[in-house]
Amino acid sequence: MKCLLAVIGSMAFAGLATTSADASEWGCEVLLCAASSNPSWRGVASCHPPMEKLISAMKKPGFSWPTCPEGGAGSPGYERYAECPTGWTPTDGDDQHSMSARGQSRCMRAVNQCKGGQRFFGDSHDGERETTTDGVTRVFSQTNSCSFTEYKARPLRSDPYYFDIKDEQTSQSSRFWFSLDR
Known part of the structure:
Protein backbone atom coordinates (compact mmCIF):
# COMPACT_ATOMS: atom_id res chain seq x y z
CA MET A 1 0.00 0.00 0.00
CA ALA A 73 10.44 38.72 -17.98
CA GLY A 74 7.42 38.34 -15.74
CA SER A 75 4.09 39.99 -16.37
CA PRO A 76 4.05 42.80 -18.91
CA GLY A 77 3.45 46.45 -18.21
CA TYR A 78 0.43 48.30 -19.55
CA GLU A 79 0.14 51.94 -20.60
CA ARG A 80 -3.20 52.81 -22.19
CA TYR A 81 -2.27 56.32 -23.31
CA ALA A 82 0.43 57.45 -25.70
CA GLU A 83 2.49 60.56 -25.06
CA CYS A 84 0.81 63.89 -25.57
CA PRO A 85 1.90 65.79 -28.69
CA THR A 86 4.87 68.16 -28.37
CA GLY A 87 3.91 71.24 -26.36
CA TRP A 88 1.05 69.46 -24.56
CA THR A 89 1.18 67.85 -21.09
CA PRO A 90 -0.93 65.02 -19.62
CA THR A 91 -3.73 66.03 -17.25
CA ASP A 92 -6.75 64.54 -15.49
CA GLY A 93 -9.52 66.89 -16.58
CA ASP A 94 -10.55 70.01 -18.47
CA ASP A 95 -9.47 72.49 -15.79
CA GLN A 96 -7.51 72.73 -12.56
CA HIS A 97 -10.62 71.89 -10.50
CA SER A 98 -11.63 68.77 -12.43
CA MET A 99 -10.00 65.64 -11.09
CA SER A 100 -10.98 62.22 -12.33
CA ALA A 101 -9.90 58.62 -12.22
CA ARG A 102 -9.33 58.56 -15.97
CA GLY A 103 -5.58 58.27 -15.53
CA GLN A 104 -4.51 61.50 -17.21
CA SER A 105 -6.67 60.84 -20.24
CA ARG A 106 -6.40 64.42 -21.53
CA CYS A 107 -3.64 66.66 -22.88
CA MET A 108 -3.44 70.39 -22.13
CA ARG A 109 -1.47 73.45 -23.16
CA ALA A 110 -1.58 77.14 -22.32
CA VAL A 111 -2.06 79.51 -25.25
CA ASN A 112 -1.36 83.22 -25.14
CA GLN A 113 -2.48 85.17 -28.20
CA CYS A 114 -1.82 88.58 -26.68
CA LYS A 115 0.41 90.69 -28.90
CA GLY A 116 3.08 92.97 -27.49
CA GLY A 117 1.98 92.52 -23.88
CA GLN A 118 -1.50 93.73 -24.80
CA ARG A 119 -4.28 92.29 -22.64
CA PHE A 120 -7.99 92.43 -23.22
CA PHE A 121 -10.32 92.34 -20.25
CA GLY A 122 -14.03 91.87 -20.03
CA ASP A 123 -14.31 90.15 -23.40
CA SER A 124 -17.37 88.00 -23.95
CA HIS A 125 -15.14 84.92 -23.63
CA ASP A 126 -14.36 85.54 -19.93
CA GLY A 127 -14.45 82.17 -18.16
CA GLU A 128 -16.22 80.50 -21.06
CA ARG A 129 -15.49 77.26 -22.83
CA GLU A 130 -15.69 76.52 -26.49
CA THR A 131 -14.98 73.36 -28.42
CA THR A 132 -13.41 73.44 -31.85
CA THR A 133 -14.43 71.14 -34.70
CA ASP A 134 -11.36 68.98 -34.05
CA GLY A 135 -12.43 68.31 -30.44
CA VAL A 136 -10.14 70.78 -28.66
CA THR A 137 -11.83 72.48 -25.69
CA ARG A 138 -10.69 76.03 -24.95
CA VAL A 139 -11.15 77.44 -21.47
CA PHE A 140 -10.65 81.19 -21.52
CA SER A 141 -8.95 83.08 -18.71
CA GLN A 142 -11.32 85.05 -16.53
CA THR A 143 -8.89 87.97 -16.39
CA ASN A 144 -7.43 87.91 -19.88
CA SER A 145 -9.46 87.10 -22.97
CA CYS A 146 -6.46 86.56 -25.24
CA SER A 147 -5.04 83.70 -23.19
CA PHE A 148 -6.69 80.35 -22.70
CA THR A 149 -5.96 76.73 -21.95
CA GLU A 150 -6.68 74.03 -24.51
CA TYR A 151 -7.59 70.44 -23.70
CA LYS A 152 -7.97 67.45 -25.94
CA ALA A 153 -8.27 63.69 -25.64
CA ARG A 154 -4.96 61.99 -25.07
CA PRO A 155 -4.14 59.54 -27.87
CA LEU A 156 -4.49 55.83 -27.13
CA ARG A 157 -1.56 53.52 -27.74
CA SER A 158 -2.07 51.05 -30.56
CA ASP A 159 0.22 48.67 -28.63
CA PRO A 160 -0.51 49.28 -24.92
CA TYR A 161 1.29 46.25 -23.41
CA TYR A 162 5.05 46.02 -23.11
CA PHE A 163 7.84 43.78 -21.92
CA ASP A 164 11.18 45.18 -20.79
CA ILE A 165 13.81 42.65 -21.79
CA LYS A 166 17.33 43.00 -20.48
CA ASP A 167 20.29 42.12 -22.67
CA GLU A 168 22.61 40.14 -20.39
CA GLN A 169 25.72 41.14 -22.32
CA THR A 170 25.13 44.89 -22.28
CA SER A 171 22.85 45.08 -19.19
CA GLN A 172 20.63 47.41 -21.24
CA SER A 173 16.87 46.95 -21.31
CA SER A 174 14.77 47.27 -24.42
CA ARG A 175 11.04 47.86 -24.35
CA PHE A 176 8.89 45.82 -26.72
CA TRP A 177 5.34 47.11 -27.22
CA PHE A 178 2.51 44.85 -28.34
CA SER A 179 -1.24 44.59 -28.61
CA LEU A 180 -3.59 41.73 -27.89
CA ASP A 181 -6.07 42.88 -30.51
CA ARG A 182 -6.66 40.13 -33.01
Whole structure:
Protein backbone atom coordinates (compact mmCIF):
# COMPACT_ATOMS: atom_id res chain seq x y z
CA MET A 1 0.00 0.00 0.00
CA LYS A 2 2.84 2.42 0.89
CA CYS A 3 4.47 1.56 -2.41
CA LEU A 4 1.27 2.34 -4.31
CA LEU A 5 0.91 5.71 -2.52
CA ALA A 6 4.52 6.55 -3.33
CA VAL A 7 3.98 5.75 -7.03
CA ILE A 8 0.75 7.82 -7.15
CA GLY A 9 2.47 10.66 -5.30
CA SER A 10 5.44 10.65 -7.68
CA MET A 11 3.08 10.57 -10.68
CA ALA A 12 1.19 13.56 -9.29
CA PHE A 13 4.49 15.38 -8.72
CA ALA A 14 5.64 14.54 -12.24
CA GLY A 15 2.34 15.90 -13.55
CA LEU A 16 2.91 19.14 -11.66
CA ALA A 17 6.44 19.42 -13.01
CA THR A 18 5.18 18.93 -16.55
CA THR A 19 2.46 21.52 -15.99
CA SER A 20 5.03 23.98 -14.64
CA ALA A 21 7.36 23.28 -17.57
CA ASP A 22 4.48 23.65 -20.03
CA ALA A 23 3.52 26.96 -18.41
CA SER A 24 7.12 28.19 -18.65
CA GLU A 25 7.31 27.10 -22.29
CA TRP A 26 4.02 28.86 -23.03
CA GLY A 27 5.28 31.97 -21.21
CA CYS A 28 8.42 31.99 -23.36
CA GLU A 29 6.33 31.57 -26.51
CA VAL A 30 4.18 34.53 -25.43
CA LEU A 31 7.30 36.60 -24.72
CA LEU A 32 8.89 35.80 -28.10
CA CYS A 33 5.66 36.49 -29.97
CA ALA A 34 4.96 39.71 -28.09
CA ALA A 35 8.49 40.94 -28.85
CA SER A 36 7.97 40.33 -32.57
CA SER A 37 7.63 43.74 -34.18
CA ASN A 38 8.08 43.45 -37.93
CA PRO A 39 5.74 41.72 -38.44
CA SER A 40 3.82 41.76 -35.19
CA TRP A 41 2.72 38.45 -33.67
CA ARG A 42 -0.45 38.59 -35.81
CA GLY A 43 1.74 38.23 -38.92
CA VAL A 44 3.57 35.16 -37.59
CA ALA A 45 1.49 31.98 -37.99
CA SER A 46 3.32 30.09 -35.21
CA CYS A 47 2.42 32.89 -32.76
CA HIS A 48 -1.32 32.52 -33.21
CA PRO A 49 -1.80 29.45 -30.93
CA PRO A 50 0.08 30.76 -27.85
CA MET A 51 -1.34 34.29 -28.17
CA GLU A 52 -4.92 33.05 -28.75
CA LYS A 53 -4.48 30.80 -25.70
CA LEU A 54 -3.33 33.87 -23.73
CA ILE A 55 -6.26 36.01 -24.86
CA SER A 56 -8.72 33.25 -23.91
CA ALA A 57 -7.03 32.65 -20.54
CA MET A 58 -7.21 36.37 -19.69
CA LYS A 59 -11.01 36.15 -19.69
CA LYS A 60 -11.04 33.51 -16.96
CA PRO A 61 -11.16 34.33 -13.23
CA GLY A 62 -7.84 34.07 -11.44
CA PHE A 63 -5.79 34.63 -14.59
CA SER A 64 -2.08 35.22 -14.13
CA TRP A 65 0.38 35.90 -16.92
CA PRO A 66 2.52 32.98 -18.02
CA THR A 67 6.12 33.84 -17.25
CA CYS A 68 9.41 33.06 -18.92
CA PRO A 69 12.16 32.90 -16.30
CA GLU A 70 14.70 32.11 -19.02
CA GLY A 71 13.78 35.36 -20.79
CA GLY A 72 13.99 37.42 -17.60
CA ALA A 73 10.44 38.72 -17.98
CA GLY A 74 7.42 38.34 -15.74
CA SER A 75 4.09 39.99 -16.37
CA PRO A 76 4.05 42.80 -18.91
CA GLY A 77 3.45 46.45 -18.21
CA TYR A 78 0.43 48.30 -19.55
CA GLU A 79 0.14 51.94 -20.60
CA ARG A 80 -3.20 52.81 -22.19
CA TYR A 81 -2.27 56.32 -23.31
CA ALA A 82 0.43 57.45 -25.70
CA GLU A 83 2.49 60.56 -25.06
CA CYS A 84 0.81 63.89 -25.57
CA PRO A 85 1.90 65.79 -28.69
CA THR A 86 4.87 68.16 -28.37
CA GLY A 87 3.91 71.24 -26.36
CA TRP A 88 1.05 69.46 -24.56
CA THR A 89 1.18 67.85 -21.09
CA PRO A 90 -0.93 65.02 -19.62
CA THR A 91 -3.73 66.03 -17.25
CA ASP A 92 -6.75 64.54 -15.49
CA GLY A 93 -9.52 66.89 -16.58
CA ASP A 94 -10.55 70.01 -18.47
CA ASP A 95 -9.47 72.49 -15.79
CA GLN A 96 -7.51 72.73 -12.56
CA HIS A 97 -10.62 71.89 -10.50
CA SER A 98 -11.63 68.77 -12.43
CA MET A 99 -10.00 65.64 -11.09
CA SER A 100 -10.98 62.22 -12.33
CA ALA A 101 -9.90 58.62 -12.22
CA ARG A 102 -9.33 58.56 -15.97
CA GLY A 103 -5.58 58.27 -15.53
CA GLN A 104 -4.51 61.50 -17.21
CA SER A 105 -6.67 60.84 -20.24
CA ARG A 106 -6.40 64.42 -21.53
CA CYS A 107 -3.64 66.66 -22.88
CA MET A 108 -3.44 70.39 -22.13
CA ARG A 109 -1.47 73.45 -23.16
CA ALA A 110 -1.58 77.14 -22.32
CA VAL A 111 -2.06 79.51 -25.25
CA ASN A 112 -1.36 83.22 -25.14
CA GLN A 113 -2.48 85.17 -28.20
CA CYS A 114 -1.82 88.58 -26.68
CA LYS A 115 0.41 90.69 -28.90
CA GLY A 116 3.08 92.97 -27.49
CA GLY A 117 1.98 92.52 -23.88
CA GLN A 118 -1.50 93.73 -24.80
CA ARG A 119 -4.28 92.29 -22.64
CA PHE A 120 -7.99 92.43 -23.22
CA PHE A 121 -10.32 92.34 -20.25
CA GLY A 122 -14.03 91.87 -20.03
CA ASP A 123 -14.31 90.15 -23.40
CA SER A 124 -17.37 88.00 -23.95
CA HIS A 125 -15.14 84.92 -23.63
CA ASP A 126 -14.36 85.54 -19.93
CA GLY A 127 -14.45 82.17 -18.16
CA GLU A 128 -16.22 80.50 -21.06
CA ARG A 129 -15.49 77.26 -22.83
CA GLU A 130 -15.69 76.52 -26.49
CA THR A 131 -14.98 73.36 -28.42
CA THR A 132 -13.41 73.44 -31.85
CA THR A 133 -14.43 71.14 -34.70
CA ASP A 134 -11.36 68.98 -34.05
CA GLY A 135 -12.43 68.31 -30.44
CA VAL A 136 -10.14 70.78 -28.66
CA THR A 137 -11.83 72.48 -25.69
CA ARG A 138 -10.69 76.03 -24.95
CA VAL A 139 -11.15 77.44 -21.47
CA PHE A 140 -10.65 81.19 -21.52
CA SER A 141 -8.95 83.08 -18.71
CA GLN A 142 -11.32 85.05 -16.53
CA THR A 143 -8.89 87.97 -16.39
CA ASN A 144 -7.43 87.91 -19.88
CA SER A 145 -9.46 87.10 -22.97
CA CYS A 146 -6.46 86.56 -25.24
CA SER A 147 -5.04 83.70 -23.19
CA PHE A 148 -6.69 80.35 -22.70
CA THR A 149 -5.96 76.73 -21.95
CA GLU A 150 -6.68 74.03 -24.51
CA TYR A 151 -7.59 70.44 -23.70
CA LYS A 152 -7.97 67.45 -25.94
CA ALA A 153 -8.27 63.69 -25.64
CA ARG A 154 -4.96 61.99 -25.07
CA PRO A 155 -4.14 59.54 -27.87
CA LEU A 156 -4.49 55.83 -27.13
CA ARG A 157 -1.56 53.52 -27.74
CA SER A 158 -2.07 51.05 -30.56
CA ASP A 159 0.22 48.67 -28.63
CA PRO A 160 -0.51 49.28 -24.92
CA TYR A 161 1.29 46.25 -23.41
CA TYR A 162 5.05 46.02 -23.11
CA PHE A 163 7.84 43.78 -21.92
CA ASP A 164 11.18 45.18 -20.79
CA ILE A 165 13.81 42.65 -21.79
CA LYS A 166 17.33 43.00 -20.48
CA ASP A 167 20.29 42.12 -22.67
CA GLU A 168 22.61 40.14 -20.39
CA GLN A 169 25.72 41.14 -22.32
CA THR A 170 25.13 44.89 -22.28
CA SER A 171 22.85 45.08 -19.19
CA GLN A 172 20.63 47.41 -21.24
CA SER A 173 16.87 46.95 -21.31
CA SER A 174 14.77 47.27 -24.42
CA ARG A 175 11.04 47.86 -24.35
CA PHE A 176 8.89 45.82 -26.72
CA TRP A 177 5.34 47.11 -27.22
CA PHE A 178 2.51 44.85 -28.34
CA SER A 179 -1.24 44.59 -28.61
CA LEU A 180 -3.59 41.73 -27.89
CA ASP A 181 -6.07 42.88 -30.51
CA ARG A 182 -6.66 40.13 -33.01
